[in-house]
Amino acid sequence: MPKKSTFPGSDAPIVVRNARLDEAEAISEFTNRIYRAHNTVGYQAGMIRGQITRFPEGQFVVEQQGRIIGYCATFCISGKMALKPHTWVGITGNGFASRHDPEGDWLYGMEVCVDPEFRGYRLGQRLYNERKKLCTELRLNGIVIAGRLPSLHRRIKEVESVEAFVQGVQERRFRDPVLYFQLRNGFQFQGVLENYDPSDRESLGHAAHLIWRNPDVPQDELEPRPSHTPRTQDVVRVASVQYEQRRVSSFDEFVSMVEYFVDVAADYKADFVVLPELFSLQLLSMEDNELTPREAIEALTKYTPRLEKALRDMAIRFNVNLIGGSHPTRMPNGRVENICYVCLRDGTVHVQPKIHPTPNEVYWWNIEGGDDLRVIDTDCGPIGVLICYDSEFPELGRYLVDQGANIIFVPFCTDERQSYLRVRYCCQARAVENQCYVVLSGNVGNLPRVANMDIQYAQSCILTPCDFPFARDGIAADSTPNVETVIFADLRITSLREARSSGTVRNLKDRRHELYRTQWRAAPGT
Secondary structure, three states, X not given: OOEEEEOOOOOOEEEEEEOOHHHHHHHHHHHHHHHHOOOOOOOOHHHHHHHHHHOHHHEEEEEEOOEEEEEEEEEEEOHHHHOOOOOHHHHHOOOOOOOOOOOOOEEEEEEEEEOHHHOOOOHHHHHHHHHHHHHHHOOOOEEEEEEOOOOHHHHHHHOOOHHHHHHHHHOOOOOOHHHHHHHHOOOEEEEEEOOOOOOOOOOOOOEEEXXXXXXXXXXXXXXXXXXXXXXXXXXXXXEEEEEEEOOOOOHHHHHHHHHHHHHHHHHOOOOEEEOOOOHHHHHHHHOOOOOOHXXXXXXXXXXXXXXHHHHHHHHHHOOOEEEEEEEEEXXXXXXXXXXXXXXXXXXXXXXXXXXXXOHHHHHHHOXXXXXXXXXXXXXXXXXXXXXXXXXXXXXXXXXXXXXXXXXXXXXXXXXXXXXXXXXXXXXXXXXXXXXXXXEEEEEEEOOOOOOOOOXXXXXXXXXXXXXXXXOHHHEEEEOOOOOOEEEEEEEEHHHHHHHHHHOOOOOOOOOOOOOOOOXXXXXXXX
């Protein structure tokens, strides 16, 4: 339960609680505001989402009157990694907490920041107390942190080494508020982490390697403890609809066709139902006159409100999470983007734009790419969506998995086999390199009078990593090419965790963060 106390001089309580995924943008804005004073940047919202989705019980905020005034981020990690020399980028997975190990025996404290306006009221102490409490509850060996040394740059000429500076702080000859606070909290100095964070100019890039040992865990007789994995549904049933494009006479007829397949999937107790990219272009077959490509897309965007409402209604009535393919949508700024409407069975609707429109989409339909790619939290765990061509860019799949996605859904629309295989092979690569599941759903059939949608080729499938816990050949389910059908597969989330922590290969765990990384440079807040 959240802990409340009255803030001095105000009747509004201070609340220390776990951070929520829907607060990622607000927390990002807060950290950037705090770090701006140190001439550096805070966390992007995608990083915050990665921290929360991986280890929700380990992220905390301090809140007053709805305003975030403190943030604390942690993750679990093995002592073999945390207790040896490391860098901030390497240990935190570039801020996404992608090194989080559910079987890790130490808690790593990657961040504590407090609003300067509220300093002096022990908010940092409250966050450190929450860390210690969490460490004790999980029966971890202790907490590892890399403490900043903000006074080092002023004292370095007076001492022979960074170690000498730390010794001076321990002996009270020098004053460093951060290190002193951490020592006073029972942390023991282990050594200096050189070049831990080169952007920290006050600390000259270095950090103090500190540990706090859990007094409830005997260090010489460690007891087995239960795994602290996210509390999400283990077996997730997914259904991919290979949908046939055919002429319709009304919007209601179109909706009834889509509803039929959602109903079928619901009868098989599917948690997710996936529709293909641009499946709504079927609506253009109602037009009496053949439209130019630009006219066709303009006509299609007018159906957006009705389509979104229909998809949301299906998700609620049939109790499924519906990945609504994609639909050309006129945005408030006048751009036309290819949007996937993800309608969850609790009634919430998320939108995911296609980041990379194909050359044909740009040329024929004047579709522009979106700039926001984020994980979506569902009752079956975090997921992501890559629309067709986006799956051919490995950075995007990695960005979603860094945010915590276990399943990536790929609605696609391809006209012939070569185009389809580009998507298929790239999706298989995304499954292997990110150790995640990838679900494809495509169109079949023909729409002769719809420009750039004449013919279709698809073989929808559900792909897995290639390792022992998964299906042979990395294919959980496959469809017959160019036949309207629905395919199903039960996907085990624990199998992903096993592969990521102890598989034959460990692509996520073995990344060389100190050598390379992907930096998202989209609009602020993403």
